[in-house]
Amino acid sequence: MFPELKNDLLLKALRGDTVERPPVWMMRQAGRYLPEYMKLRDKYTFFERVETPDLACEITLQPIRRFQPDAAIIFSDILVVLQALGLEVTLNPGEGPRLPNPVQTSEEALNLTVPDVHDRLHYVMQALTLTRKELNGEATLIGFAGAPWTLFCYLIEGRGSKDFAKAKAFYWQHPKAAQHALQVISDTTILYLKAQIEAGAQVVQVFDSWSGLLSAEDFNKIAFPYLKQISEAITEVPVILFAKGSWYALEGLAHRTNATALGVDWCVTPEYARQAVGDNVSLQGNFDPARLLSHPDEITRLVHRMINRFGAQRYIANLGHGILPYVPVENAKAFFDAVKSWGN
Amino acid sequence: MFPELKNDLLLKALRGDTVERPPVWMMRQAGRYLPEYMKLRDKYTFFERVETPDLACEITLQPIRRFQPDAAIIFSDILVVLQALGLEVTLNPGEGPRLPNPVQTSEEALNLTVPDVHDRLHYVMQALTLTRKELNGEATLIGFAGAPWTLFCYLIEGRGSKDFAKAKAFYWQHPKAAQHALQVISDTTILYLKAQIEAGAQVVQVFDSWSGLLSAEDFNKIAFPYLKQISEAITEVPVILFAKGSWYALEGLAHRTNATALGVDWCVTPEYARQAVGDNVSLQGNFDPARLLSHPDEITRLVHRMINRFGAQRYIANLGHGILPYVPVENAKAFFDAVKSWGN
Numbered sequence: 001m002f003p004e005l006k007n008d009l010l011l012k013a014l015r016g017d018t019v020e021r022p023p024v025w026m027m028r029q030a031g032r033y034l035p036e037y038m039k040l041r042d043k044y045t046f047f048e049r050v051e052t053p054d055l056a057c058e059i060t061l062q063p064i065r066r067f068q069p070d071a072a073i074i075f076s077d078i079l080v081v082l083q084a085l086g087l088e089v090t091l092n093p094g095e096g097p098r099l100p101n102p103v104q105t106s107e108e109a110l111n112l113t114v115p116d117v118h119d120r121l122h123y124v125m126q127a128l129t130l131t132r133k134e135l136n137g138e139a140t141l142i143g144f145a146g147a148p149w150t151l152f153c154y155l156i157e158g159r160g161s162k163d164f165a166k167a168k169a170f171y172w173q174h175p176k177a178a179q180h181a182l183q184v185i186s187d188t189t190i191l192y193l194k195a196q197i198e199a200g201a202q203v204v205q206v207f208d209s210w211s212g213l214l215s216a217e218d219f220n221k222i223a224f225p226y227l228k229q230i231s232e233a234i235t236e237v238p239v240i241l242f243a244k245g246s247w248y249a250l251e252g253l254a255h256r257t258n259a260t261a262l263g264v265d266w267c268v269t270p271e272y273a274r275q276a277v278g279d280n281v282s283l284q285g286n287f288d289p290a291r292l293l294s295h296p297d298e299i300t301r302l303v304h305r306m307i308n309r310f311g312a313q314r315y316i317a318n319l320g321h322g323i324l325p326y327v328p329v330e331n332a333k334a335f336f337d338a339v340k341s342w343g344n
Numbered sequence: 345m346f347p348e349l350k351n352d353l354l355l356k357a358l359r360g361d362t363v364e365r366p367p368v369w370m371m372r373q374a375g376r377y378l379p380e381y382m383k384l385r386d387k388y389t390f391f392e393r394v395e396t397p398d399l400a401c402e403i404t405l406q407p408i409r410r411f412q413p414d415a416a417i418i419f420s421d422i423l424v425v426l427q428a429l430g431l432e433v434t435l436n437p438g439e440g441p442r443l444p445n446p447v448q449t450s451e452e453a454l455n456l457t458v459p460d461v462h463d464r465l466h467y468v469m470q471a472l473t474l475t476r477k478e479l480n481g482e483a484t485l486i487g488f489a490g491a492p493w494t495l496f497c498y499l500i501e502g503r504g505s506k507d508f509a510k511a512k513a514f515y516w517q518h519p520k521a522a523q524h525a526l527q528v529i530s531d532t533t534i535l536y537l538k539a540q541i542e543a544g545a546q547v548v549q550v551f552d553s554w555s556g557l558l559s560a561e562d563f564n565k566i567a568f569p570y571l572k573q574i575s576e577a578i579t580e581v582p583v584i585l586f587a588k589g590s591w592y593a594l595e596g597l598a599h600r601t602n603a604t605a606l607g608v609d610w611c612v613t614p615e616y617a618r619q620a621v622g623d624n625v626s627l628q629g630n631f632d633p634a635r636l637l638s639h640p641d642e643i644t645r646l647v648h649r650m651i652n653r654f655g656a657q658r659y660i661a662n663l664g665h666g667i668l669p670y671v672p673v674e675n676a677k678a679f680f681d682a683v684k685s686w687g688n
Contacts, residue, residue: 163633163634163668164634165633165634165637165668168632168634168635168637169634169637169638172635172637172638172639172642173637173638173639212611214611215610215611215613215632216611216613217613218632245611246611247591247592247611248591248611248612248613248616266559267556267558267559267560267589267590267591267592268592269559269560269561269592272592288512288559288562289507289509290507290508290509290512290513291512291516293509293512293513293516293517294513294516294517295516295517298516324507324509
């Protein structure tokens with residue numbers, strides 16, 4: 001059904017096979033720093049871009065054409081799962097996404113049920129199938145979803161927040177209802193990721209963007225069980241878990257989930273991360289996205305240093321968070337090129 | 345000149361003297377969650393409140409009257425140091441503070457010079473002297489300043505930011521000019537803290553609110569040297585350094601600065617913090633401010649648990665960041681009371 005995978009560097013690094021250099025991709029590599037993306041952004045709304053398989057495919061491929069990374073991550077948004085749960089999501093240019101009617105009562109949370117993801121999110125699966133074909137085996141295709149705790153944050157607050165204190169308070173004040181919501185999100189996410197895999201995703205990543213707001217103890221209650229469930233349910237392809245900011249959780253995620261790899265942000269040193277996860281889990285990260293505003297020569301030096309510190313095996317070169325919108329394209333290119341020139 | 349200190353629990357915990365329970369205070373304890381503060385806020389602008397010694401004193405005393413914590417922290421703002429450097433700071437209700445004309449070029453950064461802090465910030469010193477007298481020895485008076493890196497963030501960006509990437513980029517693109525600015529801020533801060541001590545501050549705390557955005561390596565370059573300088577220059581009273589989010593820096597801050605105590609946020613476990621800092625430095629923190637939205641009984645339970653985990657010696661019970669504006673007063677009270685009832 002799909003073209004043969006010619007570039008299996010990412011899968012090798014995930015399996016722990018010996019590689020000559022680490023694979024490289026970049027979180028949000030299809031995005032606002034690319035002039036070709038901005039042209040489509042001028043023409044189509046965010047939801048048109050996400051919900052039109054041709055556009056999502058085209059946007060996913062833009063950085064592949066320009067930089068030839070080893071992986072393509074499907075252009076989409078973590079909040080589509082909340083849309084599938086029946087919540088309205090709006091996006092006005094210049095603002096972050098908003099849920100005009102977030103969940104406010106335990107009754108509303110208890111009323112959430114697992115939707116038919118094939119029906120509600122068919123456009124993501126179509127985009128994946130199309131992209132997998134168009135990629136022609138030149139790069140591995142990554143599907144993704146937001147982690148339950150991170151989606152719960154938006155479900156309750158309805159928008160971004162510095163501390164997501166309202167979401168935390170909802171959990172503590174209505175634990176049963178919160179756990180129901182988290183379980184529905186987890187179950188939906190598992191079905192959604194399986195559908196993505198069926199449609200062509202060769203690896204999946206789960207983004208827990210706000211896990212770092214939780215203490216270690218709260219993380220173990222509110223975030224960890226769902227990450228574990230998802231990692232254990234997805235047996236078809238490798239699973240990358242990225243619990244941003246949760247340095248304290250690396251050891252548990254490595255040893256007590258079924259994750260193939262763990263993402264790390266730039267506040268975690270490579271040495272700490274390796275020591276925490278041991279030899280059987282790959283690591284992904286962790287270049288400070290702001291460091292892409294350095295001179296390209298400095299980027300090259302720092303990327304080589306990062307690879308030397310992580311070691312080239314069981315390692316995926318990436319940023320520690322999404323690329324910033326105003327990074328010069330040549331600086332992004334320096335990042336990709338530096339990984340490819342490492343060791344030469 | 346000043347009334348005798350009747351409550352020296354904070355100083356004891358900082359010195360490592362044996363105490364029957366840890367001292368307690370709360371970051372931003374004088375603030376928006378207090379109805380008596382909101383009354384003054386309706387009547388006076390932010391700058392009137394900060395720059396009028398009677399008002400700053402009154403606001404500082406409000407939580408003391410209500411909760412009898414062991415320390416009072418002077419009501420002020422970290423950005424007054426940037427005002428002293430000649431930058432304009434504005435504050436519109438509902439927004440964070442803004443610098444309408446932040447530093448944008450290396451020339452502007454190189455032109456910064458150390459001001460006469462007694463002249464520019466006399467109102468803070470007057471407020472401290474007045475408050476120290478009014479406290480009548482019932483609580484220890486804490487002075488404070490922002491850390492150089494955190495002030496540099498505002499100096500360059502002119503406002504709050506999720507990532508302060510512009511400030512980081514400025515440092516990498518203009519290291520000489522950035523280092524000059526950081527050194528001027530440090531020198532000013534040292535003079536400012538010494539003036540605060542002369543005026544009545546019995547302990548000082550340095551807030552590096554944005555240090556957690558830096559990788560360990562960048563922290564060691566951009567934040568650590570200035571925290572070290574300040575801690576070594578202030579020999580008159582104990583110095584508390586709070587590098588929020590920089591869990592990786594605890595060991596270095598404990599062993600290679602002159603800090604008496606280190607603040608920790610709630611993402612650091614008590615066990616990790618103790619192990620990192622050793623036996624000669626006190627710890628302060630680290631209750632998740634959002635946890636104050638739990639039921640008061642649960643707050644009591646969690647505070648007792650926190651003290652048991654940190655241990656009661658060389659420990660100052662506090663939040664891991666400032667109290668949130670919408671915390672019910674009775675929940676804040678539960679926090680203070682729980683520390684005082686610990687061990688009974």
